[in-house]
Amino acid sequence: MKKFLLLYLIVFAASCAQMAVPTGGDKDVVPPQLVNDHCYPKNGSVNVNTKEIRLEFDEYVKLNDPRSKIFFSPALSTSPDYILRGKTLFIHFNGDLQANTTYTMHMGSAVVDITEGNPAAGLNYVFSTGPVLDSLQVNGKVINALNRNPEKGVMLALYELNQDSAFFKGLPSYLSFSDAQGNFSISHVKSGDYLLYALKESNGNYRYDASGEEAGFFADTIHLNGGLSLGNIEISLIKERREKLFVQKREFFEPGILNLIFSRPYNGVPELFSMNADRQPTAVRNFIKHDDSLQISFSDPLVQSLIVRIEEDSAHVFTDTIMLLRDEKKREKSLQQPLIYRNNFTPYLDIKQDLQLKFDVPCDIIGNDFQLLIDSVRVQAEIEKVDEKTILIHPVQRLAPGSRGILLVGTNLVKDVFGRSISADTLRFKVRNEDYYGALYLDFKLENHPNGILQLINDKGQIRTQWNNPPSTILEFPLLAPGNYKLRYIIDTDGNGEWSPGSVTDRILPEQVILFNQEISIRSNWDLELEWK
Template sequence: MVLKRKPSFFRENWIYLIGFFVLYGCANMQRPEGGPRDLTPPKLLKATPPNMTRNFNAKEIDMEFDEFYKLTNQYQEISISPAQEKLPEYKVRKKNLIIEFKDSLQKNTTYVINFGKAIVDVNEANAMKNFTYVFSTGPHIDSLSITGSVTNTQTQEKEKDATVMLFPLSKDSLFYSRKKPSIFATTDSSGNFSLNNLAEGKYTIYGLKETSPNKIYDNEAELVAFIKDTINLTTDTSNIQLKLFVQEPEKFRFIERRFDTDGKILLSFNKKLFNPAVKILSPAELDNQRIVEFSNKNDSALIYMRNMDFDSIRVALSDNNKPIDTVVLRKNRKESFSKSVNISFNLTTDKLKPGTDLQIISNLPVESFNTGFITLKEDSAIVRNFTIVKDTLARRLLLKYRWKQNVGYTLEFGDGAITNIFGNKNEKGLKTFTIDKPENYSILTLKMTVPEPGKSYIVELSRDEKNVLRTDVITKNTSVVYNNYPSGKYTVRVIYDNNKNGRWDSGNVRQKVMPENIWVYEKEITLRPNWDAEDAVTIPKEPINP
């Protein structure tokens, strides 16, 4: 018998394998890496029936786009006006979008389908903003428009990606009933908007900067805007100015209420209070030993209790001597808390601002301190002519001394130098620091000119929007002087304090109360080291709210 070698699988099928790998490689071609990022949203190539069709009688619309796309939140983003009881069905077929109507259309009516940000490309999620498809079941298409802009009240800057909503006057209550508008537009990068293909009639208009994209004002942290007057639309209307603001909540509530790990009670509120106060209702005997700190904005409180031997506590909050609310907090009677003494200081990168006291800040209120256990050294020499006093803030001590330049200071704490209200004492430690150079600070003088003497204006100096360094109330032409401010860039804004309460007051949409106007000085002020700066600031006359 003659034995023949069996051909291998690879020899016999090599040509098929080569073809397989070629085809597989072609089928899995990837988009080349690098290159400019695609910033172009999908574009409509063709619609059947075409956009702006009159005498429309189709049951569905077929839209073809120039690239593959996806729908996002279509039942939140897409709206049809007039609204239909049965929503259309949206079907994605490759590059086409099929809209099937499930409800009958009214006769002789202009319909506007606003797609919001529902249509985005597949790769980069670029949204096709403010895209609308318009048709009429009769021979006429409504063609009136409303245009304008949206501004942030606090910053006075134009707001992009804000939603502008239009309601027929007869349906204005829909805004308050948390219903999505059927007529809306999104502001562009310059804060401008355009509402088109509108019928004659009376409308109300609102602006909204959302925290969640549902086109419903359902969160008190969202920015909202409105104008007082009804828009009587008979011709194209332009220059509508909407000013966004955070509305002060109508009802007070506690946002947070808890015991922290060190035993203090934290209460935070949903609105700022004017003159808040706290009282312990039960156990009533604890009320005379409470220590309370309110935040600078009066929107939170810290409550320290010397005696923690209770399982529940009932706290009453009032403002301007009027009761607001009560809250009950519970814990285990023998629950343990971390009551150790931790100390911090008012130093910036271990430098103390010249001409200021050194603040010794405890994490818990200070019951007592012993200066015999506290040593201050100037370079290596011990100094004794310093004093330490309690500040009005129960957690803070002030160390007073005539500081010198170009020397190093060391502050040493012996065991038990500071005792907090729970009887806990600090452990041994030290802090080194120097005195910052006076030439790193400047003096700024603002020569303020008011438009109407006798009226109240609040001048705020800040380094950023959220960090107001100082507030001054003026009623006449005057100079406001800022001594020893570090070099950097500063902004000035002015609140038109109409009710003369020394603070900015928000508005109320339901009551049609506008927020107090704010003006931002257009010039950014630069303070240079060891420099006296002076600026003449002329406050313009307050604008009239629409």
């Protein structure tokens, strides 16, 4: 009986254990931390003379490419070896450390916990081979040069003044990273003269060498002497227009649309030649040039490659051959579909706007196969092709606010380069009432620049209105849709009518941007008066 009872209790306990499987708690979001008492030498130690350091963490961790992601400042002459045993990281130096030097180890994302992969990104380990820790600092903020928003996760790097071209070829002497507010602090710096750069890394090598990387620089030499640290530095981040022109990205869309995105804006008219299976070059005429991209349409299904030639001047000639890998079944299916377009007037058409039809591929007007009805009465309208992919329908008379309209489009209105037409459709809309809009009256008293540009920006970052060389008077911004706006003033130093980003390579600062000190809220049927001085 006792044996039976014991067996029953064991089975019952096992059953209970199976039913009570833990469901887990909150997700671990805390990164690994150093247990300083178990580190050798301890964080912040001086007079360090060792070939190996030992760092113990408060949880089990794993390494993620430590040779490229762990960085010592000043940089080590030879990369160390990294060995992980449980919670302890052993770092063996393969070269001699400099005498009387403060070293800071930046762990980046090289050390992560084993449960959720949280990186010890903000964790630094500092020691000195001399009797004191260097204590000088460089503090500041990094922002986007055009919209002046703070930039997070940007590398701020100090280079000794004698490190020629180090930002492009070498490693920084000291570095840090900006926080969510764009603030940064480079600490434990020794006395000396430095250059300061900022870099939004894309390939993890701590160098400004990849196309598309955003960067910036502080124009003045930084002098750190004795107990003098430097603060309140502001660095503007830009995406530089790199000198070399190349195809950065290729996008192929059926039935035969190729988008080429270049490394920078380019000048000159492209020359395009297609090559079919017979290797006979044929000039391509159906293309649309943008500032930094090119859209090409191929109506010939046998085209296998494309030769692109762009001559900006005698010294800058770009040539490339693009291979076209096409899915013929997908192409045929796409050609059987009607032409797709977008419009700017359903369900509402803004006052004083024309009706716009925008296509994804180049199109031609083949007839006046449309009717425009306003409040059930047919009205006269003209059709115009404004670019390769956009047509406008202009009512001859201004449409009354609040009126209701119908646009009837037929299949013989437009045809694209592949011979496709649109489907017949009925598009209903209403012209907005005047009381939907608000207005801004700006008393502009800002000190004007000979080539100043004043811009009103909506909450999507789009330029709603622009004044070149605005007068110092009251400026009116009528018929503004309700929403939030910003005012931006650009000091157009080079007088080209737009903001110029400058050049990190040539150490040319971006053109100065001044933002109005408050966001502007426009309400329907409301006039807002502001002063900017």
